[in-house]
Structure formats: C-alpha cells, structure tokens
Amino acid sequence: MNPHLVIAVDGPAASGKSTLAKRLALHFGLRFLDTGLLYRAVAKAMLDHDLDPGDAAAAVRTAEELEAEDVQPNRLKGEAIGQGASKVAAVPAVRAALLPFQRRFAARPPGAVLAGRDVGTVVCPDATFKLFVTASEEERARRRYEELRQRGEAPIYAAVLAELRERDRRDSDRAVAPMRVAPDAWVLDSTGLDADAAFEAARRYIESQLERRHSSVA
Ligand SMILES: Nc1ncnc2c1ncn2[C@@H]1O[C@H](COP(=O)(O)OP(=O)(O)O)[C@@H](O)[C@H]1O
Numbered sequence: 001m002n003p004h005l006v007i008a009v010d011g012p013a014a015s016g017k018s019t020l021a022k023r024l025a026l027h028f029g030l031r032f033l034d035t036g037l038l039y040r041a042v043a044k045a046m047l048d049h050d051l052d053p054g055d056a057a058a059a060v061r062t063a064e065e066l067e068a069e070d071v072q073p074n075r076l077k078g079e080a081i082g083q084g085a086s087k088v089a090a091v092p093a094v095r096a097a098l099l100p101f102q103r104r105f106a107a108r109p110p111g112a113v114l115a116g117r118d119v120g121t122v123v124c125p126d127a128t129f130k131l132f133v134t135a136s137e138e139e140r141a142r143r144r145y146e147e148l149r150q151r152g153e154a155p156i157y158a159a160v161l162a163e164l165r166e167r168d169r170r171d172s173d174r175a176v177a178p179m180r181v182a183p184d185a186w187v188l189d190s191t192g193l194d195a196d197a198a199f200e201a202a203r204r205y206i207e208s209q210l211e212r213r214h215s216s217v218a
Pocket residue numbers: 011012013014015016017018019020115143144146147190193194195196198
C-alpha cells in the first residue's frame with residue numbers, strides 16, 4: 001500500500017507555489033488545496049457585503065459562516081481580494097475557524113499537497129515533505145504583472161511590486177502563524193527557473209528523499 005503523503009508548499013505571493021503544488025499533486029496522485037483561497041473567500045464575501053476586511057469581528061463571523069460555494073477559484077483572483085485576505089488572515093480567530101477544514105483535507109486518503117503560508121509550520125507540522133518556494137521580489141512582481149496582463153487587465157509594474165511588498169510584510173509580521181520557513185523545509189529559489197524547471201527540481205528532491213527513506217527502512 002502507498003504511504004499517506006502530505007506535501008506542504010509554502011512561500012510568498014506569486015512565488016509559483018500553487019502552480020508547483022498542483023503539478024506535484026498530479027504527479028504523485030494526491031489531492032490539491034490552495035489554502036489561500038479560503039482567506040480570499042472570506043475577504044471576497046466581506047467586500048461583497050460592503051464590510052471592511054480590517055473589521056476583525058466581522059471577519060471572524062464571515063470565516064465561521066464560510067460555505068464551500070464561496071470558494072470559487074476564478075472569482076477570487078485580484079490584488080484587492082489578496083490585500084483583504086492578508087488583513088483577515090492576521091486575525092487569530094479567523095485562522096482558527098479555517099484550520100479544521102485544512103487538516104481534514106490533508107488527512108483524507110491518499111494524501112494531499114497544500115499550498116499556503118503556514119502549512120508546514122501550523123496546518124501540517126508533521127507533513128511528509130515541506131517545501132518553501134521563493135523568488136526575488138522583482139521576479140515575483142513580474143510574474144504577477146504578466147498574469148494580470150494575460151487576464152486582460154492593465155497593471156502598472158511599480159504598483160504590483162508595492163502591493164506585493166505590503167502583503168509580504170503583513171504576512172511576515174503578524175503575531176499568529178507568520179510566514180516562516182519551517183526548520184525542516186527544503187527551500188527552492190525559483191528566480192532563475194521556469195515552471196517546468198521548478199517542478200523538476202521539486203520532483204527530484206521528493207523522489208530522492210523517498211528512495212533514501214525507503215532504503216533506510218528496508
Ligand atoms: N517558476 C516559474 N517561473 C515563471 N513563472 C511562473 C513560475 N511558477 C509560476 N509562474 C507563473 O507566475 C504566476 C504566479 O504563480 P502562482 O503559482 O499563482 O503563484 P502563487 O501561488 O505563489 O501566488 C502565474 O502566472 C504562474 O503561471
């Protein structure tokens with residue numbers, strides 16, 4: 001029988017973590033969850049009801065009432081929702097409300113790949129593999145800029161870079177579950193790598209570790 005595999009893929013905004021996590025899930029036959037969508041869905045529901053994502057009490061109520069149909073990936077893109085998400089994500093009770101769903105998702109067979117900020121540190125501290133994907137700020141802003149352009153928007157590079165920096169700062173400085181590299185995480189700097197090369201590097205790392213662990217128990 002195959003072992004239950006959980007792969008945590010954390011990293012800052014536009015580092016390519018969900019692209020990588022999705023490909024790893026497909027390759028290893030695991031389920032995939034972009035945990036950022038949960039925080040985005042809370043922010044979107046608040047904005048739709050003219051609530052301020054900075055209103056902590058309203059954010060907690062919204063997180064507790066979140067329904068599966070609120071988590072529609074195509075409706076949750078966009079930097080305004082991303083900024084709102086990083087505000088609601090700083091509220092401890094919002095994080096607590098979203099935690100059980102993420103843990104149940106990881107526990108269901110045959111295992112899962114979860115992309116986020118705190119998967120390896122808080123959601124799944126016992127994950128089989130922890131990856132922390134990063135890239136330079138300028139490269140991440142370039143990727144987000146291209147993504148927005150391809151969606152038909154007219155982004156301004158300097159604004160994309162400034163928003164990304166602001167969100168990274170909020171995510172790293174918050175008191176609860178700040179974005180951190182887990183001590184046992186493998187760090188992948190994808191600055192000079194395209195999506196295929198980043199996937200190949202991560203696949204090789206995981207498969208070599210699986211072989212090593214397998215031969216050490218054989
Ligand atoms: N290694 C890579 N090199 C270049 N572009 C990438 C790479 N990985 C992802 N991308 C692109 O960058 C953008 C952001 O990637 P995404 O996976 O959504 O990042 P994140 O989940 O970290 O926010 C997407 O348009 C994606 O296609």
